[in-house]
Amino acid sequence: MxxxxxxxxxxxxxxxxxxxxxxxxxxxxxxxxxxxxxxxxxxxxxxxxxxxxxxxxxxxxxxxxxxxxRDDSLPTPACAGVVERLRGERERIDQVIQGLLDARAALDDVIRRGEGAGSPTPDVRTTVSNFAGRPGDSRPRAASNATGRIELNLR
Known part of the structure; x- marks a missing residue:
């Protein structure tokens, strides 16, 4: 084609x-x-x-x-050297996912409080910063267990 x-x-x-x-x-x-x-x-x-x-x-x-x-070929010896790099990429993706989950949880919290208060919605920046870690540290946090699955701790 x-x-x-x-x-x-x-x-x-x-x-x-x-x-x-x-x-x-x-x-x-x-x-x-x-x-x-x-x-x-x-x-x-x-x-x-x-x-x-x-x-x-x-x-x-x-x-x-x-x-x-490639689906049609067996891994080559060169692939063994790639595994560590891919593990690093996987960890980075896990951190991004965790950051997104934390941000969603923060937004859900703001929405819940805003719906029940009958007043203007609280400042989202204040709530989201509670999930960011140390002040000035915007890197999301993630932890993987022995199976490689992400363990979520949203609170």
Whole structure:
């Protein structure tokens, strides 16, 4: 399939697909006239790329680990070195998730108090700061148990 068809099927703009190619994330075949030719596996590859980008991984990181993410191949020895980097990325994602959960809990608290008070809603910044940790420390906090699952402590 040509780039327009891949763009239509994945919902990703053609320019972005070309960028993925420049980053080494996609490697289309070239026809005799120079057109890019993608196959069915590229549809899944683009979806995987989009998911990893949405999780916060950079295209550089995705390119480094892409051979370890292929469904049709066994992990290579190079993948072992990637595991620690991916653990770090996973921890960062866990922290972002925890920060979002804390912010949602703070907003829920403000909404509850505002609905019952019949007066103007309290200042959200004051309530949200109660969940941020130390003053000036905006990094969210997360803890993983031995299974890698996040343990939530919203209070």
């Amino acid at each position: 040509r780039i327009g068809e891949l763009a239509r099927r994945t919902g990703v703009d053609e320019q972005l697909l070309r960028y993925y190619e420049k980053q080494g994330l996609l490697v289309p075949e070239r026809s005799a006239n120079g057109y890019r030719e993608y196959d069915e596996a590229d549809v899944g590859a683009v979806r995987k790329i989009r998911g990893l980008l949405a999780a916060g991984l950079s295209t550089t990181t995705i390119a480094e680990v892409s051979s370890c993410l």
